Amino acid sequence: MNRVRIVTIVLGIGAAAGGPALDLSPTTQILMENGSPYYVPATATVASGTPIRWENPTPTHHTVTHSDCMKEERPCLFDSGTVAPGGHFTVPGLPAGRYPYHCGIHPIMRGLLVVTDGPSTPSQL
Template sequence: MNRVRIVTIALGIGAASGGPALDLSPTTQILMENGSPYYVPATATVVSGAPVRWNNPTPTHHTVTHNDCVKDAHLCLFNSGTVAPGSHFTVSGLPAGRYPYHCSIHPIMRGQLVVTDDLSTPSQL
C-alpha cells in the first residue's frame, strides 16, 4: 500500500486550480445504498494509485469486502470491516486489475472496482 507516485501527481493538478465549481478531486467516491444496485456506481474505474472512497449514508452497517478474502486471506486486497452509518472506507494503492467485492453482512450487495494503468481511461464511466 505504498504506491503514492500517481496520487501525488493527481493532487498537484487539483491543487493548482483553485477555480470555482470544477471538482478535480482525485478521490473516486462510491455510495452505498440499501437497495439495488447497492454500490453506486456498481462498477467504478480508477487509475492505479488513486484513492477510492466508499461512503455509507444509509442507516445500516455495511462492509466493502474483496471477494477473494473469502477464498484466502493472502489474496484479500481490501476488507473494510464494518462501516457504520455516516462513516466511510478508503483504499488506495491497488495494482491494476479487476476487483469484485461484496458486503459480508448482506451478500446480495455486490460491486466491482476496476483499477487501470491507462491514464486516458476516464473514471466512473
C-alpha cells in the same frame, strides 16, 4: 467590519463541514445504498494509484470486502470491517486489475472495482 467578520465565519463553517475544498483530490467515490444496485456505481473504473472512498449514507451497517481472493490464491487487498451509518472507508490505491467485492453483512450487495493502468485513464466516458 461586520461584513468581514461574517464572511470569515461562513468560510469557517464550510471548511469544518468538509465542503468543496476537500473534493479537489482525484479520489473516486462510491456510495452504498440499501437497495439495488447497493454500490453506486456498481462497477467503478479508476486508474491505479487513485484512492477509492466508499461512503455509507444509509442507516445500516455495511462492509466493503474484497471477494474471491482466497480461492484465487491472491491476497485479499481490502476489507473495511463494519462501516457505520455516516461512515466511510478509503483504499489508498490498488494495482491494475478487477476487484469484485461484497458486503459481509448483506451478501446480496456486490460491486466491481476495475483498476486500469496509468493515472491518465478517464474514469467516466
